[in-house]
Amino acid sequence: METDAQTHAQLIDNYLTQKLLILKSLDYTPLVQDYLLDPVGDQKNVPTILQNGLAIQRLINPDVTIATFFNLEGKVLLSYSLYGLKPQPHGKYMIPPEDAQQIAKGQQFLSGVYYDPVTHQSTVDLYTPVYSTTLKRLLGVVRDTLDIKSVWQIVNNEKGVNGAGSYAFILDQNGVRIVDPDPTTHLTSIAPLNATIQQNFTNENRYGKNSPVLVLADANLRSIQSQPKPPITFQEVPAGKSELFQVTRRPLSSVPWTYFVLTPVNEVIAVANQQLLIIVLIASAILLPVAVIGWIVGYRISSPVLRSVKSLVKNSHVLNQLSEREKNASSEQVWIVEASKTGLKSQQYYTDASKIAARRLNELGRGLLEQSDIDRQTTFYIVKQMVSIGLYFEKAIAYQEEANNKVAVAVKVTDEVAEQLASGAKSTSEAANELDRIVNQLRQIVGN
Numbered sequence: 001m002e003t004d005a006q007t008h009a010q011l012i013d014n015y016l017t018q019k020l021l022i023l024k025s026l027d028y029t030p031l032v033q034d035y036l037l038d039p040v041g042d043q044k045n046v047p048t049i050l051q052n053g054l055a056i057q058r059l060i061n062p063d064v065t066i067a068t069f070f071n072l073e074g075k076v077l078l079s080y081s082l083y084g085l086k087p088q089p090h091g092k093y094m095i096p097p098e099d100a101q102q103i104a105k106g107q108q109f110l111s112g113v114y115y116d117p118v119t120h121q122s123t124v125d126l127y128t129p130v131y132s133t134t135l136k137r138l139l140g141v142v143r144d145t146l147d148i149k150s151v152w153q154i155v156n157n158e159k160g161v162n163g164a165g166s167y168a169f170i171l172d173q174n175g176v177r178i179v180d181p182d183p184t185t186h187l188t189s190i191a192p193l194n195a196t197i198q199q200n201f202t203n204e205n206r207y208g209k210n211s212p213v214l215v216l217a218d219a220n221l222r223s224i225q226s227q228p229k230p231p232i233t234f235q236e237v238p239a240g241k242s243e244l245f246q247v248t249r250r251p252l253s254s255v256p257w258t259y260f261v262l263t264p265v266n267e268v269i270a271v272a273n274q275q276l277l278i279i280v281l282i283a284s285a286i287l288l289p290v291a292v293i294g295w296i297v298g299y300r301i302s303s304p305v306l307r308s309v310k311s312l313v314k315n316s317h318v319l320n321q322l323s324e325r326e327k328n329a330s331s332e333q334v335w336i337v338e339a340s341k342t343g344l345k346s347q348q349y350y351t352d353a354s355k356i357a358a359r360r361l362n363e364l365g366r367g368l369l370e371q372s373d374i375d376r377q378t379t380f381y382i383v384k385q386m387v388s389i390g391l392y393f394e395k396a397i398a399y400q401e402e403a404n405n406k407v408a409v410a411v412k413v414t415d416e417v418a419e420q421l422a423s424g425a426k427s428t429s430e431a432a433n434e435l436d437r438i439v440n441q442l443r444q445i446v447g448n
Contacts, residue, residue, distance in 0.1 A: 001162055001233070001246065001248045001261050001263060002232060002233060002248050004158075004161065004162060004248075004261055005168075005248040005249070005250045005259060005260075005261040006250055008154050008155075008157075008158065008168070008250075008259060008261075009250035009251075009252055009259040011154055012151055012154055012170075012252060012254075012259065013252050013253050013254045015150055015151065016110065016151075016252075016254040016255060017254050019061075019063075019064075019126060019144075019146060020108055020110070020126060020254070022056075022060065022061065023061075023064070023126050023128055023142075023144045024108055024128050026052075026053065026056055027067075027128040027130060027142035027144075028128065028130060029052075031045045031048055031049055031052075032049060032069075032130060032142070033130060033132060033139060035049060035069075035077075035078070036069065036071070036077070036130050036139035036140035037132065037135075037139055039069075039071065039077045039078070039140075046078065049078070049080075050078075050080045053067055053080050054080055054082060057080075057082050058082060061144075062082065063146055063147045063148075063149065063150060064144045064145065064146055064147075065081060065082075065083055065085055065123065065145045065146070065147050066079060066080070066081040066083070066085040066086075066087065066144075066145045067079060067080055067081070067142060067143070067144050067145075068087045068142070068143045068144075068145075069140060069141075069142050070094075070095065070140055070141045070142075070143065071140045072138060072139075072140060072141075074094055074095045074100065075094075076094065077140065090114065090204045090205060090206075091202075091203050091204040091205035091206075092203050092204070092205075093203070093204065095141075095143075096111075096200070096203075096204050097200075098200065099111055099125070099127060102127065103127055103129050103138075103141050104138075105129075106129045106131055106138055107129065108126070108127065108128050108129065109126075109127055110124050110125070110126055110127075110254070110255050111124055111125040111126075111127065112124070112172065112174075112178075112206065113148070113172065113178040113179075113206075114204075114206060114207070114208075115178075115187060115206070115207045115208055116208050117207070117208040117209065118208070121147060121149075122147070122148050122149075122151075122152065122178070122179065123145050123146060123147055123148060124145075124146050124148055125143050125144070125145055125146070126143070126144045126145075126146055127141055127142075127143050128141065128142045128143075128144070129141045130142060148179075151170070151179060152179055155168045155169065155170060155179050155180075155181060156181055158261060159181060162261065162263040162267070163263050163264065163267030164264070164267055165263070165264045165267055166261070166262060166263040166264070166267065167181060167182070167261075167262055168181075168259065168260060168261045168262065169181070169182070169185070169260055169262075170257050170258065170259055170260070171190070171221075171225070171257065171258045171260065172255075172256065172257050173256035173257070174189065174193060174197055175189045175190045175191055175193070175222065175225065176188070176189045176193075176213060177189070177190075177216075178257070182240065184240055185216055185239060185240050187207050187213065187214075188213065188214045188215065188216035188239075189213050189214070189215050189216070190215075190216070190217065190218040190221050190222050190225070190239070191215065191217060191218075191219075191222045192215050193212075193213055193215075198212050198213065201213055216239045216240060217239060218236075218238060218239040220234075220236045221236065221238070221239075224249070225258070230249065231249075232248060232249060232250075233246065233247065233248045233249075234247050234249075235247065235265060238262060243264055243265070243266070244264070244265045245262045245263060245264055245265060246262070246263050246264075246265050247260060247261070247262050248260070248261045248262075314434070351400075353392070353396055354393065354396050357389045357392050357393060357396075360385075360389060361386055361389045361390075364382050364385055364386050364389075365386070367382065
């Protein structure tokens with residue numbers, strides 16, 4: 001709705017801006033300036049002005065019903081019309097007072113909307129003050145009365161575009177619904193007009209009647225319009241309606257009007273649901289074959305991957321076992337080294353001690369043999385020492401046997417460790433082969 005409102009508001013702005021530019025170029029020609037400078041004495045340019053004006057109206061401005069030239073006092077000087085129309089006053093005035101004030105500023109502008117209830121025609125007046133750059137003053141003004149049926153067509157074309165019951169209307173700066181396809185709300189105001197504006201409308205016979213503008217109150221819309229920065233979209237129950245509508249507003253830049261697009265909320269929801277359904281159907285039509293293809297491709301990819309994962313789990317188990325064996329073998333090797341060191345130290349110690357004891361025993365034996373006159377007490381002492389040395393030999397031999405047993409156990413354990421290492425080497429070889437096979441499988445999946 002926002003995009004739709006913006007597009008149509010831009011169309012209206014473009015239309016009115018284009019008309020202002022075309023009419024300014026037509027009314028600001030040297031011929032027109034010369035004529036307005038001396039409208040009584042300079043009549044030679046009148047036929048050319050009329051001929052050119054009618055030709056341009058016929059070709060590009062058929063919606064201009066009549067062009068009227070005024071002097072600065074508001075007196076009609078000249079006019080032409082494809083439709084044979086003559087200048088008509090707006091109620092009491094040929095040029096309303098508020099428009100005369102605008103003319104004095106020397107800037108081109110658009111009047112408010114006038115409506116003829118007999119012909120059902122809505123028009124605006126495009127005023128182009130003609131200024132002399134040489135004399136530095138205004139010479140007069142040209143008023144082109146524009147039938148805004150093109151604006152009505154844009155608004156009428158909104159009916160049903162945004163769902164059943166959707167429509168559009170235009171609100172002017174006074175809060176009057178100046179373009180509204182609903183005849184019951186057309187030319188009604190959203191709030192009571194102040195007395196001055198109401199009197200001006202009556203004096204100008206703005207809407208083809210001398211009665212005041214009827215009020216069809218819309219407090220919410222009035223509140224929104226009075227805000228410094230009104231929201232672009234909002235919801236309300238419009239005047240004359242009984243259901244909630246989604247409303248989008250767009251102010252026009254060429255005139256102080258606001259363009260509104262309204263759609264029943266239930267239609268907005270229905271359209272959203274319909275769009276959602278279409279999206280789901282399209283997504284399903286796209287995703288279903290993609291899902292099937294994805295499943296096939298995924299299966300072809302995942303199957304070898306799963307086999308590889310299974311092999312990796314098995315290989316991991318083998319490596320864990322190998323790691324445990326290596327850990328045990330390492331502990332046993334440490335124990336073997338420690339036991340062997342201890343056994344070797346013990347054997348070395350008792351070997352050295354045995355050497356000393358044997359040397360002492362030899363010395364005692366040679367002493368007995370060499371001393372023939374040795375007394376009994378000395379002999380007894382020497383024999384006692386020899387017996388002690390013999391007992392020491394017995395203990396040393398026992399300790400050596402114990403050390404030998406430890407060394408024998410270490411040798412046995414060494415054999416077992418060697419077997420474990422051999423088994424570990426075999427398991428390592430198997431694990432390496434398994435890893436090579438897994439790598440080959442993964443290469444088949446991702447490519448070399």
